[in-house]
Amino acid sequence: MASIRMEGITKRFKNTEAIKNLYLEINDGEFFCVLGPPGAGKTTLLRLIVGLETPDKGGIFIDDEPVGGIHPSKRDISMIFQNLALYPDKSVFDNIAFPLRQQKIEENIIGERVTKVAKDLHIDWLLEKIPSQLSGGERQRVAIGRAIVRQPKAYLMDEPLSNLDALLRLEMRVSLKELQTDLKETFVYVTHDQVEALSMGDRIAVLNQGELQQVGDPETIYQEPSNMFVATILGSPPMNFLKCAVSKKEGAVSIKHGPISFEARGRDCIEAMKKIGGGESVILGLRPEDVSIHEAGGGVPAEIYVIEPLGNETIVDVTLGENVIKVIAEPDFEGSSGQKITLDIDCAKLHFFDPETHRCAHHASEKDDIRVIG
Amino acid sequence: MAHIVLDSLVKRFGKQTAVDKLSLEIKDREFIALLGPSGCGKTTTMNMISGLLKPDEGDIYFDGQSVIGTPPGKRGVGFMFQNYAVFTFLNVYDNIGFGLKIRKLEEDEIRRRVNEVARLLQIRHLLSMSASALSINDMQRVALARSMITEPKIFLLDEPLSNLDAALRATMRAELKKIQQEAGQTAVYVTHDQVEAMSLADRIAVMNFAVLQQYDTPYNVYNRPTNLFVANFIGSPTINFFEGVYKKGAFAVSDFKDGAIPVSRKFHKDVEESLTQERVVVGVRPEHLKVRGDKKGSSLNLKAKIVSYEPLGSKTVVYMHPDGNPDVIVKSVMGSGYKPKLGEINFIDFEEKNVYLFDKQTEDLALRFS
Numbered sequence: 001m002a003s004i005r006m007e008g009i010t011k012r013f014k015n016t017e018a019i020k021n022l023y024l025e026i027n028d029g030e031f032f033c034v035l036g037p038p039g040a041g042k043t044t045l046l047r048l049i050v051g052l053e054t055p056d057k058g059g060i061f062i063d064d065e066p067v068g069g070i071h072p073s074k075r076d077i078s079m080i081f082q083n084l085a086l087y088p089d090k091s092v093f094d095n096i097a098f099p100l101r102q103q104k105i106e107e108n109i110i111g112e113r114v115t116k117v118a119k120d121l122h123i124d125w126l127l128e129k130i131p132s133q134l135s136g137g138e139r140q141r142v143a144i145g146r147a148i149v150r151q152p153k154a155y156l157m158d159e160p161l162s163n164l165d166a167l168l169r170l171e172m173r174v175s176l177k178e179l180q181t182d183l184k185e186t187f188v189y190v191t192h193d194q195v196e197a198l199s200m201g202d203r204i205a206v207l208n209q210g211e212l213q214q215v216g217d218p219e220t221i222y223q224e225p226s227n228m229f230v231a232t233i234l235g236s237p238p239m240n241f242l243k244c245a246v247s248k249k250e251g252a253v254s255i256k257h258g259p260i261s262f263e264a265r266g267r268d269c270i271e272a273m274k275k276i277g278g279g280e281s282v283i284l285g286l287r288p289e290d291v292s293i294h295e296a297g298g299g300v301p302a303e304i305y306v307i308e309p310l311g312n313e314t315i316v317d318v319t320l321g322e323n324v325i326k327v328i329a330e331p332d333f334e335g336s337s338g339q340k341i342t343l344d345i346d347c348a349k350l351h352f353f354d355p356e357t358h359r360c361a362h363h364a365s366e367k368d369d370i371r372v373i374g
Numbered sequence: 375m376a377h378i379v380l381d382s383l384v385k386r387f388g389k390q391t392a393v394d395k396l397s398l399e400i401k402d403r404e405f406i407a408l409l410g411p412s413g414c415g416k417t418t419t420m421n422m423i424s425g426l427l428k429p430d431e432g433d434i435y436f437d438g439q440s441v442i443g444t445p446p447g448k449r450g451v452g453f454m455f456q457n458y459a460v461f462t463f464l465n466v467y468d469n470i471g472f473g474l475k476i477r478k479l480e481e482d483e484i485r486r487r488v489n490e491v492a493r494l495l496q497i498r499h500l501l502s503m504s505a506s507a508l509s510i511n512d513m514q515r516v517a518l519a520r521s522m523i524t525e526p527k528i529f530l531l532d533e534p535l536s537n538l539d540a541a542l543r544a545t546m547r548a549e550l551k552k553i554q555q556e557a558g559q560t561a562v563y564v565t566h567d568q569v570e571a572m573s574l575a576d577r578i579a580v581m582n583f584a585v586l587q588q589y590d591t592p593y594n595v596y597n598r599p600t601n602l603f604v605a606n607f608i609g610s611p612t613i614n615f616f617e618g619v620y621k622k623g624a625f626a627v628s629d630f631k632d633g634a635i636p637v638s639r640k641f642h643k644d645v646e647e648s649l650t651q652e653r654v655v656v657g658v659r660p661e662h663l664k665v666r667g668d669k670k671g672s673s674l675n676l677k678a679k680i681v682s683y684e685p686l687g688s689k690t691v692v693y694m695h696p697d698g699n700p701d702v703i704v705k706s707v708m709g710s711g712y713k714p715k716l717g718e719i720n721f722i723d724f725e726e727k728n729v730y731l732f733d734k735q736t737e738d739l740a741l742r743f744s
Contacts, residue, residue, distance in 0.1 A: 223687075
C-alpha cells in the first residue's frame, strides 16, 4: 500500500516538454486511472514514478518519502507493460517466481506464494506451461501474477489490455477490478480508452500534452468537466458544442445560436456569462443524451441530417443552425434525412465554456432557470 | 453507380480458404459493410471486387457484366484507405484533379469537375491550400473528392476512420454517411467495428472464417441474428448467453442455482418445433436485462452477485456473476446514476419478448418470442 505524490514535475525530451509542472496525489489503496490521447505523457508519468526516467524539475514522493535518487529496483513498485515481457523459455511458475528468486527468498516460501497467486488469477492449472502455449488472456494473467507476487507498494499498468480483443478486454477489466478490490493495493492504470477509465477508476486524471486537465471521480468529471478537452474525451458520442452570441436583457441573459435562443435568469449563470468572451459570446456544451427528438410541436426546430441505428439506441445527427449535433434516440426511431423535427433540450444540463480559453465557466442547474425561447 | 453481384466467390492462399463460396448482391446506390473479426475474409473480398486479387472460383458482375478479366484500373473502382494517401506536396486542387490529369482531360473539364466535387464536399475554400496543412477532417474530404471525381461505379473504403480519435471518428462517420447519400455512389465499407457498420450501412454482410454469416439490414442483424456468432458480434455490450435445456415448458439454465425460465404456453409448440434437440442457448441483450432488489412481479428467480459497474454518464453497465457459476459474466445496462453495491446479490429480470432462443447444436437462432 502506498500513496504517491508528484510535486511540480517537469520532464523534457530534447525540445519538448513531455510533462509540464505536474501536481498529482494518488491515495493509498486507490484504483487511479490516467486518461489521455497518445502523446499526452501518460507513459512518461509512469516511468517517472517507477524511476526509469528522472524529472528535470520537481519531486516524487512514495508514502511521503522522496524517491529522487532511489534506483527503480529499490522503489518497490511493480510495472506491467503493454507487451508483457514474459520470459519465453521459462514456465509460468518460473516466470512468476522470478522476482522472488532475485530477492533470494526461500524456495518453499516461493512455492506457496506463487501457487496462491496463480490460484487467485485462475491460472494454477497452467503452471507447467510456457508462454507460447498460453492464450492472450492467460499470458496477461501471468504478467499480473509476476507483478503481484512481489507484494510491491504499488502497481503501475501501461495500457495492459489494449492488445486484447474486445471480449477478453472486458473479462480482464472485471478481473483486474476484482483483484484490486481484494488486494486493496494502489493501482495506477494508464489508458486512452475513456470507457476503461470510467469503469475502473476510483478517480481519473485527464492528461493532455503533458498538462493535467482535471482530477476527480468518474461521475464528477463526466457531469462537471473543467474544460472542453475533458468534456470531449469522456462520453460517447461526445458532447456537442454550439458557438453562441450573448446579450444582456432585463434580469436575464440571452444566449443565441442561429434559430435557437436560450434565456437564463439564474444569477450564477448571468455572472459567469459576463466574465467570458468579452461578455458577448460563449460556447454551449450539450450532451447527446440530454436532448430528445419530437415529431412536431413546441420545441426547437431542427432537421435530420443523418440517422445512425446502433441496435440498442439510435444516434440522430441533427442540423441546428450552422452545426450538426448528435442526439440519442430510441432504437426503433424512424425518420429520414431532411425531415423536420423538433428538439427538447434539458436546459439544466447545459455547460458554458469560455470561447478563448475553452475552460468551463459554468455548469447549468435547475436554479439557473434556463429556458428555450423561440 | 453500379449493381454488383458476387457469385460463389472462392479464394485460397495455399491450404487456407480465405473466402468460401461468397454470394452477395449489392444494389445500385447501396452502402454496404463487410464486417467481421480480423482474418474473416472481408479485405480479401474487397480486393477481389477491386481486381487486385483474382478469385479461384466464382464470378463478379458489375451491371450484369463479368469483370473478372478486367484489370483494376479499368473497373471504375474508387478507393479510400485508412491513411488517405493525400499528396502532401500538392495543393488541394491538384490532389483532387490528379486522376483526371493522368487521364489527360482538358484543363477546363478538370476545373469544372474539381469545383463540382469540392462544392459537394464543402471544401471549395481549401482548393488553393497545400495538402500538408490540412486538418484530418479536411484531409478525409480531399481523399474522398479525389476518388469521387473519377465517377467510380463503386467506392471501396477500407477502415478509413480507424486512425482518428474517438470524437472525430463519431463526427466523420455522420459526414461519410451524408456524403454517400447525396453522391449516391454504391459503396462497400470494410470494418471490424460493428458500431461503424451499424451506423453507416444499408445492409451489413457479417463474415467469420471465410464464410458469410448473415447479410441484412442493421435492424435485422441486431434483432434477428441468424446465429450465435452474429448475435455476439453485433451489439455493445455483447449479448448475454445462458446455456441450458428445454424441458416441460421451461428453460433450465445451468448458470443459476434456480435457473428455471418458464415459457408462455402459447409458445410451447413453436419452441418445440424450432429446436432440433433439447440443448439451448438463451440470449438476452444487456439493455433488456435489469437488476432488481426483489423479484416482485417477475416469474424468474435468477440471482447474481455484483462485481463491477461502469458509470458511463448516459448509462451504467453492471457486471455480475450468476449464483451458479462464478466464471460467467452477466451484463446489464441500467440508467445513469445507478449505483449498485459491489458484492451484493441481486435478482435479474427480463421479459420473454426480449429473449433470443438459439439451438445449441446448430448454433442457429431458433426463435424470437414476439
